[in-house]
Amino acid sequence: xxxxxxxxxxxxxxxxxxxxxxxxxxxxxxxxxxxxxxxxxxxxxxxxxxxxxxxxxxxxxxxxxxxxxxxxxxxxxxxxxxxxxxxxxxxxxxxxxxxxxxxxxxxxxxxxxxxxxxxxxxxxxxxxxxxxxxxxxxxxxxxxxxxxxxxxxxxxxxxxxxxxxxxxxxxxxxxxxxxxxxxxxxxxxxxxxxxxxxxxxxxxxxxxxxxxxxxxxxxxxxxxxxxxxxxxxxxxxxxxxxxxxxxxxxxxxxxxxxxxxxxxxxxxxxxxxxxxxxxxxxxxxxxxxxxxxxxxxxxxxxxxxxxxxxxxxxxxxxxxxxxxxxxxx
Numbered sequence: 001x002x003x004x005x006x007x008x009x010x011x012x013x014x015x016x017x018x019x020x021x022x023x024x025x026x027x028x029x030x031x032x033x034x035x036x037x038x039x040x041x042x043x044x045x046x047x048x049x050x051x052x053x054x055x056x057x058x059x060x061x062x063x064x065x066x067x068x069x070x071x072x073x074x075x076x077x078x079x080x081x082x083x084x085x086x087x088x089x090x091x092x093x094x095x096x097x098x099x100x101x102x103x104x105x106x107x108x109x110x111x112x113x114x115x116x117x118x119x120x121x122x123x124x125x126x127x128x129x130x131x132x133x134x135x136x137x138x139x140x141x142x143x144x145x146x147x148x149x150x151x152x153x154x155x156x157x158x159x160x161x162x163x164x165x166x167x168x169x170x171x172x173x174x175x176x177x178x179x180x181x182x183x184x185x186x187x188x189x190x191x192x193x194x195x196x197x198x199x200x201x202x203x204x205x206x207x208x209x210x211x212x213x214x215x216x217x218x219x220x221x222x223x224x225x226x227x228x229x230x231x232x233x234x235x236x237x238x239x240x241x242x243x244x245x246x247x248x249x250x251x252x253x254x255x256x257x258x259x260x261x262x263x264x265x266x267x268x269x270x271x272x273x274x275x276x277x278x279x280x281x282x283x284x285x286x287x288x289x290x291x292x293x294x295x296x297x298x299x300x301x302x303x304x305x306x307x308x309x310x311x312x313x314x315x316x317x318x319x320x321x322x323x324x325x326x327x328x329x
Contacts, residue, residue, distance in 0.1 A: 025087060025120055037088045037122060043140035046084035050075045054131040058197075059174065064102045066197040067133070068109030073199045074220065075137040076117055077270040080206035081218040083147040084139030086119035092136075094129035117203055147209060147216035147274065152234035156214050156275040158299035159284055161202050163246045164223060165259065166195035168266025172258070180254065188250045195248075199270035205295075208287035209274060216274035222265040224307065224319070227273060231307060240299035243312040260317075264309075275301055 025038060039045055052071050054060055062070075072089065079086050091110075095103075114121060119137070170192040173184050184192065202218075209216065215234055217226050223245065231238055245263040252259065276284050281297070288295035302308070309317040 025118070037138055039087070039140050042142065044143050044146065046079060046082050046139040046141050046146065047136065048075060048078035048082075049134060049136040050078065051132065051134040053133075060131075062197055064105035065109035068106040068111075069113050069198055071133045071135055072110050072113050072119075072137075073201045074270060075135045076113070076119070076201035076203055077199070077218040077220070077272075079137055079139040080201050080203045081147060081216045081272055082139070082141060083145060083206045083210045083213075083216070084141040085207065086117045086137065086139045086203060088120045088122045089114070089135055089137045091121060091124035092134040093124065093126045094132040095126065096128070096131060117201070141210075145210045147206060147213055148233075149215055149217055149230045150233040151213075151215040152230055152236050152275040152301050153214055153277070154236055154301050154303040155278060156301040157278050157281065157284075157297050158227075158238060158240065158273065158275055158301065159213075159295050159297050160219075160223070160246055160271060160273050161205055161288070161293050161295050162200075162269075162271040163248045163251070163294075164219065164269045164271060165245075165247050165251045165262030165266045166192040167199070167268035168262040169251050169254065169258075170196040171266075171268075172262070177258075180258065184250070191248065191250055196268055199268070201270060202272050202291065202293055205272060205287065205291035205293045208291045209272075209276075209284070212280050212283045212287055213274040213276045216272055219269040219271050219273050220267060222267040223269075223273060224264050224309075225267075227307065230273070230275070231305075234301075235305075237302040237305045237307065238299055239302055239308045239310065241312065242309050242317055244296065244298040246294065246296040246298070 037045075052058060052067075052074070058067060058070065071091075075089065076086060111121065119139075169184070170189070172180060173189060173192065206216065215230050217230050219226050224240075227238060227240070242260055242264060247259060247263050251262055254262075284295055284297075307319050309319045311317055
């Protein structure tokens, strides 16, 4: 009847209605004190957690089904960077209130991506509080085949999957940035907004790069910031050609300074940056074709330490002009 408030739903009823499904790969899923996850014989368990906080990682206006997709996508991206096959995940969710319509839409986006990658929701927690989403993913990888940040060697080529910078460009639009080269509207805006809200984890590419790539990382905090972790762990340097970093036609139509900001320090791309020996160049291209993902060579690992950035003419650029994202910096 009109005028009546919707019936209140409790924590456990919300879980039962929207987040409980029969498991196929796991031995035990939602509803017990612990989940039980089967790992194939001779495999190692790969585990990663990511937290998304409203106002920090996503706008309050994002559609809940897109938020569900992104919450899992950013975690699957970590498995991709490790070359791990997804198995299962847990969900810890803080909600301001038990909103069934929101929960149904969020679960729809979350579980659609889970089904696409064959990964199962096997447990977690819910509580009342500011909107906060924390997912822990579990995958498997054969011993010695995991892609790590520590394997880059001098002479290796640097590669990037897909295109970078569209998510940051969308953020600049939402901010009303003065750096934009004119208004971004229609399909052009929808394209960059999809990049920000619906990232596509490169799981198939990570699997295809086993035995080919020497190191890998997913690009979450900006290309330069994330490459810094690889250089530190591998104890090498890098020469990067800023203007060879792949970007979409929409971003390429923007001023060059904004293109470089978005591609080098934008963040929220969830593409893979990886290195491979120059002798494996053709194998990297084949891995990209097998995964259905474009891959672009845009730099080379060096013996000398540090990060050198050059333009298309080979002229040095100031690496300090772009910084990766840091929550506490």
